[in-house]
Amino acid sequence: MDDIQLQETIERYLTGDMSVEERTQFEAIRKATPEIDQMVIEHAMFLREMDIYVNRKNFSKLNKQVFNQLLDAGTWAPEAEQSTSSRVIQLWSKYKKVTAIAASVGGFIALFTSAMMLFFFPSINGNQILELSKAVEKIEQNQKVQGHLLNEVKTKVPENAKLVSGGSGFLIDTKGFVITNAHVLKGEGAIVVNSLGQEFKATIVYSDKNSDLALLKIEDEDYKQAKALPFTIRKKSSDLGEDIFTLGFPRNDNDIVYGKGYLSAQTGFNGDSNTYQIQISANPGYSGAPVFNEKNELIGIMSSRQKLAEGVAFAIKSDKLFDLVETLEENELTKDLNVKLNKQKVKGSKNRKAQINSFKNYIYSVRAFN
Amino acid sequence: MKAELNEQALLKGLAENDSKAVEALYKSHFSMIQHFVTNNNGSFDDARDIFQEAMIALYEKVQLEHFTLSCQIKTYLFSICKNLWLKRLQQMGKYSTPLSAQEESISVEEDLDQFEKKDAAFAIMDRALNSLGEPCKSLLEGYYLNKKGMQELASQFGYTNADNAKNQKYKCLMRLKKLFFAQYNIGE
Numbered sequence: 034m035d036d037i038q039l040q041e042t043i044e045r046y047l048t049g050d051m052s053v054e055e056r057t058q059f060e061a062i063r064k065a066t067p068e069i070d071q072m073v074i075e076h077a078m079f080l081r082e083m084d085i086y087v088n089r090k091n092f093s094k095l096n097k098q099v100f101n102q103l104l105d106a107g108t109w110a111p112e113a114e115q116s117t118s119s120r121v122i123q124l125w126s127k128y129k130k131v132t133a134i135a136a137s138v139g140g141f142i143a144l145f146t147s148a149m150m151l152f153f154f155p156s157i158n159g160n161q162i163l164e165l166s167k168a169v170e171k172i173e174q175n176q177k178v179q180g181h182l183l184n185e186v187k188t189k190v191p192e193n194a195k196l197v198s199g200g201s202g203f204l205i206d207t208k209g210f211v212i213t214n215a216h217v218l219k220g221e222g223a224i225v226v227n228s229l230g231q232e233f234k235a236t237i238v239y240s241d242k243n244s245d246l247a248l249l250k251i252e253d254e255d256y257k258q259a260k261a262l263p264f265t266i267r268k269k270s271s272d273l274g275e276d277i278f279t280l281g282f283p284r285n286d287n288d289i290v291y292g293k294g295y296l297s298a299q300t301g302f303n304g305d306s307n308t309y310q311i312q313i314s315a316n317p318g319y320s321g322a323p324v325f326n327e328k329n330e331l332i333g334i335m336s337s338r339q340k341l342a343e344g345v346a347f348a349i350k351s352d353k354l355f356d357l358v359e360t361l362e363e364n365e366l367t368k369d370l371n372v373k374l375n376k377q378k379v380k381g382s383k384n385r386k387a388q389i390n391s392f393k394n395y396i397y398s399v400r401a402f403n
Numbered sequence: 404m405k406a407e408l409n410e411q412a413l414l415k416g417l418a419e420n421d422s423k424a425v426e427a428l429y430k431s432h433f434s435m436i437q438h439f440v441t442n443n444n445g446s447f448d449d450a451r452d453i454f455q456e457a458m459i460a461l462y463e464k465v466q467l468e469h470f471t472l473s474c475q476i477k478t479y480l481f482s483i484c485k486n487l488w489l490k491r492l493q494q495m496g497k498y499s500t501p502l503s504a505q506e507e508s509i510s511v512e513e514d515l516d517q518f519e520k521k522d523a524a525f526a527i528m529d530r531a532l533n534s535l536g537e538p539c540k541s542l543l544e545g546y547y548l549n550k551k552g553m554q555e556l557a558s559q560f561g562y563t564n565a566d567n568a569k570n571q572k573y574k575c576l577m578r579l580k581k582l583f584f585a586q587y588n589i590g591e
Contacts, residue, residue, distance in 0.1 A: 037573040060572065079580055082587070085463070085521055086528040087548050092420060093460050096455050099425045100433075109447075243446050310418060 189232040194402040199220045200320035201281035202399040207259045209251035213321030213399045215240045220401035223255040228289045228393045262375045263391040267330040281322025282398035308347045314348035324348045329379040418465040445501040457483040460518045531582035539575035
């Protein structure tokens with residue numbers, strides 16, 4: 034009897050698919066041969082697990098189906114209670130007194146690139162996904178006054194505060210509202226820095242770990258309200274294969290970096306329908322960076338990349354920004370912010386260099402501190 | 404008395420995959436869990452995930468031969484959800500203050516242990532099936548999950564007869580078992 038036949042016989046025996054005669058025969062063989070007895074026990078165990086697997090799989094389907102039907106029928110109101118889960122934080126007041134520190138031209142904050150750490154999502158997906166935020170382990174404030182001071186640069190990070198994380202962000206409303214990832218804001222306060230290196234104080238007005246989106250409001254007298262946004266925020270989903278590009282601050286020297294790729298799947302990690310999968314080289318620091326298509330539309334927000342597959346990254350779909358604004362409007366504390374998303378088509382240039390030139394003024398490096 | 408009968412009928416329906424019973428359970432108990440989770444650092448989606456897991460736990464419990472429920476369904480579901488959510492919060496490092504809850508709950512540790520073991524075995528089987536590759540995966544799913552006959556599978560997969568399909572199925576099955584037992588702890 035070869036292995037396949039034996040396997041089949043054992044399965045027929047266990048599923049009660051044998052005639053009485055055959056059964057008696059087989060039981061005699063089983064008694065006489067410990068190896069076969071062992072195989073029967075093992076297969077019984079396997080079939081039991083398979084049974085549980087099949088039952089659970091079928092029931093899960095029914096379970097989800099019933100839930101979704103009831104949800105669609107309006108049995109529950111998911112939004113009504115959700116507002117309590119989104120934190121609205123007003124922490125800036127603690128740091129209102131910003132002490133100016135004279136420092137050297139090259140920037141007194143030395144970010145140690147070698148100390149960059151990569152953070153993993155702790156529980157949800159083990160080590161398969163990397164967030165793209167920069168972790169700054171050590172900051173040195175270089176207060177040496179050098180002989181040849183061209184510019185006196187003042188930091189807007191409060192004295193004694195420690196930078197803890199960083200990433201990218203971008204304006205969604207010229208009143209000074211900047212979107213970034215929630216995981217970028219590991220600290221209590223934040224500043225944003227534009228592509229020219231100017232720093233602005235910002236308040237964290239909204240942060241939601243579930244969607245991994247956060248909203249900052251630039252509150253700084255130096256901030257001059259920009260002209261209308263040069264891009265639209267896309268509400269509909271985008272097409273597979275669409276060419277995309279991103280602009281962000283993955284490096285510590287505050288140079289804006291351009292990256293280009295394409296949309297490779299409509300869903301993100303493990304089929305997550307809140308995100309797209311995109312093909313782009315993503316470095317830590319790209320977290321929170323905008324993802325644009327060729328038509329001057331913002332289609333997503335960079336958030337994470339897959340650890341083992343180089344070039345595979347995930348971007349939060351831009352329609353989540355509309356959900357975010359809705360949440361703000363429903364909350365007593367934030368409804369007066371009056372955040373408006375640009376839905377008007379922008380007839381800008383389709384030339385990539387021109388696009389980058391106009392977009393880059395709306396993109397910021399975000400630094401969170403404690 | 405009437406309420407008790409109702410509960411028994413619901414559990415029986417649940418054991419038989421009756422969608423009406425599942426619907427009734429959602430209608431009477433989900434709001435309570437939604438309220439509990441959203442008041443304890445969670446979102447609506449968290450409440451949904453937790454409740455669906457609790458439903459699976461209850462479903463698998465009623466599948467057992469000598470199953471008894473020593474409390475009301477409501478209390479049981481709440482206790483499972485409370486424990487699952489507590490764990491989830493701890494994993495996320497969010498758990499600091501005691502949970503606020505008005506419902507009464509019972510100790511369900513043993514059931515949760517069972518549930519977690521089944522969960523682990525389920526994940527192993529799922530991974531094993533998914534790493535089989537085609538046509539093995541679809542063939543075995545067709546046979547075990549969708550309960551298709553060998554004849555039907557033979558024509559679906561283009562085998563000349565049921566015996567060929569059977570041969571292929573056993574080859575696949577042996578590979579699946581190898582993958583499964585490589586991770587499954589028999590001692591448990």
